[in-house]
Amino acid sequence: MASSCEQLTKIQGHPCFGGNHHKNGRMHLAVAPKCNIKCGYCTRKHDCANESRPGVTSRVLTPQEAIAKVREVMASPVVGPIIKVIGIAGPGDPLVNEETFETFRLVDAEFPHLMKCLSTNGLLLPEKIDALRELGLHSLTVTINALDPEVGAKVYGHVLYHGTAYTGREGAKILVDNQLAGLKKAGEYGMTIKVNTVLIPGVNDGQVPLIAARVKELGAFVMNLMPIIPQAELAHITPPDPAYLAGMQKDNEKVIGQFKHCKQCRADAIGLIGQDVTIGQSACALPKG
Secondary structure (H helix, E strand, O other): OOOHHHHHHHHOOOOOOOOOOOOOEEEEOOOEOOOOEEEOOOOOOOOEOOOOOOOOOOOOOOHHHHHHHHHHHHOOOOOHHHEEEEEEOOEOOHHHOHHHHHHHHHHHHHOOOOEEEEEEOOOOHHHHHHHHHHOOOOEEEEEOOOOOHHHHHHHEEEEEEOOEEEOHHHHHHHHHHHHHHHHHHHHHOOOEEEEEEEEOOOOOHHHHHHHHHHHHHHOOOEEEEEEOOOOHHHOOOOOOOHHHHHHHHHHHOOOOEEOOOOOOOOOOOEEEOOEEOOOOOOOEOOOOO
16 A cells, blocks of 8 residues: 555645646546446436536547647647646446546557546456556546445445346345445555545535545545535435535545545536636537447
8 A cells, every 4th residue: 555655755746636727737638438326316318518517528538539639639739738637537437438448548658758547437447457567557546425235225326237137225235335346446556545435415425524534545646525516316415505515525534635626617618627628529418429
């Protein structure tokens, strides 16, 4: 497991792990449309370029289209110099999509200096972690919303695992067990790990300190508490106000560092956090894939 000093050195330049987010940007490649769980707060039914939330993209790219996009962005005299990270965060779960691995191989071959970053729900992490290590993955983000399967059952509609759909407590337990097992292995490999937790008032508030302590123990470097965007099955939830979110961050930063600059980015975000640019994207379109 990497030491704190080693991790601090590794995150320099990564705007989503504590690096300078005013200077350093990232580029998300939307090559992963398939997903294997149904989060109650997730919907991918529509997209507009001014809409910023996870699961949204103007178009799903093939790996060849993705590397062409990287070339285009890196050749831009304005945007190219600020891009330090190539991330894959959807619009589905990257580990379900072979295109994720092919895209990273293409990026590494042409732009080996760019950090490779991946965001996942963690269901397939135990069986995919070795492949990620072989790709030289720099940073890993795992979204963990509960440790208690009873709570997880209120967040996830179903979990599709090895061809079988699981619901309720059973599905949530499979997901949680795999998230923790994968996180443990990533920590042992010395990966730089961030854990995202969607804060859902009245549902998983009490889970947050438990998640913070457990993921820190397993090797996570930082935690990102994100307010729920009410939609889909959890559209009735009132999101936490800024004061409540800040209080939760303050309480839990005693256990693990808190990332406080998250803008809950799109799957095709490009540029600085909160200052995304549009390069070759349509203004408003239905998502494909």
